[in-house]
Amino acid sequence: MSERTQLEEISIKGIGVIEEATINFSPGFTVLTGETGAGKTMILTALALVLGGKSDASLVRQGKERLIATASFSITTELTSELNDLGADVEEGSLILTRTVTNVGKSKSSAGGVSVPVGTLSEIGERLIEVHAQAASMSITKSIKQREILDRFAGAPISSCLSSYKESFETVHDLRNRIAALAASVADRDAEVSRLKEFADAFAKLKIVLGEHSALVNDIERLGSVEDLREGASVAQVLFTDEEKGIVTALGQVRRALEAIASKDLAIAQIAESVAEAFYLIEEASISVSTYLEDLEADPVRLDSAQNRRSEIVSFIKRFGKAGDPDEQIAELIAQNSIVRDSISDLVGGDDRLSAMKVELEIAMKELHKRAKLLSQTRVTSASTLSSLVSEEIHSLSMPHTQFSCVVESPDYSSALPISAFTSTGCDEISMVLQGHKDGPFVPVAKGASGGELSRVMLALEVVLAKSEPVGTYVFDEVDAGVGGKAAVEVGRRLHELSTHAQVIVVTHLPQVAAWADSHFVVNKSVDGTVVQSGVSEVQGDARVAEIARMLAGHEESKSAQEHATELLEMRR
Numbered sequence: 036m037s038e039r040t041q042l043e044e045i046s047i048k049g050i051g052v053i054e055e056a057t058i059n060f061s062p063g064f065t066v067l068t069g070e071t072g073a074g075k076t077m078i079l080t081a082l083a084l085v086l087g088g089k090s091d092a093s094l095v096r097q098g099k100e101r102l103i104a105t106a107s108f109s110i111t112t113e114l115t116s117e118l119n120d121l122g123a124d125v126e127e128g129s130l131i132l133t134r135t136v137t138n139v140g141k142s143k144s145s146a147g148g149v150s151v152p153v154g155t156l157s158e159i160g161e162r163l164i165e166v167h168a169q170a171a172s173m174s175i176t177k178s179i180k181q182r183e184i185l186d187r188f189a190g191a192p193i194s195s196c197l198s199s200y201k202e203s204f205e206t207v208h209d210l211r212n213r214i215a216a217l218a219a220s221v222a223d224r225d226a227e228v229s230r231l232k233e234f235a236d237a238f239a240k241l242k243i244v245l246g247e248h249s250a251l252v253n254d255i256e257r258l259g260s261v262e263d264l265r266e267g268a269s270v271a272q273v274l275f276t277d278e279e280k281g282i283v284t285a286l287g288q289v290r291r292a293l294e295a296i297a298s299k300d301l302a303i304a305q306i307a308e309s310v311a312e313a314f315y316l317i318e319e320a321s322i323s324v325s326t327y328l329e330d331l332e333a334d335p336v337r338l339d340s341a342q343n344r345r346s347e348i349v350s351f352i353k354r355f356g357k358a359g360d361p362d363e364q365i366a367e368l369i370a371q372n373s374i375v376r377d378s379i380s381d382l383v384g385g386d387d388r389l390s391a392m393k394v395e396l397e398i399a400m401k402e403l404h405k406r407a408k409l410l411s412q413t414r415v416t417s418a419s420t421l422s423s424l425v426s427e428e429i430h431s432l433s434m435p436h437t438q439f440s441c442v443v444e445s446p447d448y449s450s451a452l453p454i455s456a457f458t459s460t461g462c463d464e465i466s467m468v469l470q471g472h473k474d475g476p477f478v479p480v481a482k483g484a485s486g487g488e489l490s491r492v493m494l495a496l497e498v499v500l501a502k503s504e505p506v507g508t509y510v511f512d513e514v515d516a517g518v519g520g521k522a523a524v525e526v527g528r529r530l531h532e533l534s535t536h537a538q539v540i541v542v543t544h545l546p547q548v549a550a551w552a553d554s555h556f557v558v559n560k561s562v563d564g565t566v567v568q569s570g571v572s573e574v575q576g577d578a579r580v581a582e583i584a585r586m587l588a589g590h591e592e593s594k595s596a597q598e599h600a601t602e603l604l605e606m607r608r
């Protein structure tokens with residue numbers, strides 16, 4: 036397998052039916068199996084959380100205050116600086132992503148120990164893992180997804196063409212908007228120029244910045260209430276630190292009393308742990324209050340300055356902005372200021388400027404037309420190669436007579452195209468179609484394939500894409516649904532083939548697929564229906580034969596099932 040990123044470990048605490056579990060992943064092909072309801076999907080739910088997925092308080096295990104999901108990745112040298120730029124902290128080729136969710140729905144995220152927004156986890160995840168859930172194969176029936184797949188396959192050539200095209204597309208639309216604005220305001224240009232200059236001068240003098248109003252309001256409120264703040268914080272400090280009756284003293288006594296007997300009863304140990312956590316939080320709050328009091332000073336000069344500055348900003352907003360939140364108005368006025376010079380230049384030029392801009396638009400349209408044509412030609416070439424490679428893969432998945440075709444429909448570039456023909460992604464309509472037998476009609480994949488066949492088409496696409504993409508890990512959640520028999524064996528074979536280019540992790544209920552894996556984990560179900568700490572375990576040798584026999588026959592004791600399981604495992608070798 037070429038050097039790529041890799042998922043090394045997932046650690047889970049308090050998610051759904053899972054109390055606690057840790058899975059160490061190896062390169063190659065790994066499967067997760069287990070009875071229905073044992074918690075296989077919860078493992079992928081944990082992974083989705085650390086990759087920036089939507090959090091939900093209902094995911095927290097009953098009786099727990101929070102869930103914790105952690106994933107550890109090995110990171111390639113090439114990707115390290117890119118992830119660091121996103122806000123992660125990659126150390127010695129390793130990155131740990133963590134997500135916690137409380138039972139009231141509050142979520143926290145970190146990347147390499149650094150707190151980051153959930154959106155950053157999503158951006159990081161896109162570079163590390165490609166996840167396909169059960170319904171993912173249905174996405175390839177949509178035109179937008181089909182274009183994304185083709186462009187992913189084409190790689191750098193399409194990226195270059197698309198970037199160049201988008202630059203022209205934005206230039207054309209910017210010119211069109213400026214022409215429309217100039218034409219609409221040319222009648223009263225003098226008054227507009229005067230207003231814009233007045234605005235520009237006032238803005239330059241004020242030098243307002245984003246979020247300044249809220250910061251000033253906070254400063255004014257604090258500086259105007261110093262005595263109230265000092266009084267309240269002082270009371271809190273006394274309640275925190277009083278040597279006889281203070282909260283820290285009392286809580287410390289409780290903690291020591293419980294810790295003295297914690298070894299005698301697990302219930303007391305758990306209570307002691309909670310009290311210890313509360314003690315450290317209270318102690319930290321006490322220190323914060325003391326620090327706050329030390330820093331709290333009356334500053335009449337600063338208060339007067341803040342009030343005057345706020346008054347100037349409010350006056351500016353009333354004069355040039357609209358009603359509404361002051362910070363939102365500031366953002367709009369800053370955006371307005373960024374284009375005010377161009378607007379003044381457009382207006383002062385009058386009709387001559389309008390004529391010149393129309394000439395610019397004609398030139399820009401010709402360039403857009405040329406770049407759109409090149410983009411289409413690049414897609415057509417890539418689509419032909421993709422069609423051939425995916426068809427070969429489909430034939431290997433027990434669909435020997437099925438042909439796959441990625442069709443690119445482009446407009447006639449021999450003549451000028453209307454502006455409506457151009458979109459932000461080009462002028463092409465992409466469709467993926469299947470031919471069920473020789474000389475048969477090509478029909479859209481949504482109509483030409485069953486659920487199981489769609490899963491195989493998606494898998495074929497992933498095998499082809501993985502050979503040229505930098506994504507290091509592919510995760511499949513029962514995408515083999517609707518597949519059985521010989522087809523299931525071939526699905527396992529192709530997943531194994533995919534694992535020669537990238538790490539592959541699969542949740543499956545098919546023994547024919549599980550037998551092809553390099554590593555096999557089982558999520559076990561306890562007697563009372565919950566998954567205990569030791570519920571996720573790797574199986575090898577006889578234990579693996581027993582698990583595949585259970586998948587085949589419903590129970591691992593069946594001798595014939597065990598013989599069949601052994602046969603399946605030998606097939607891979």
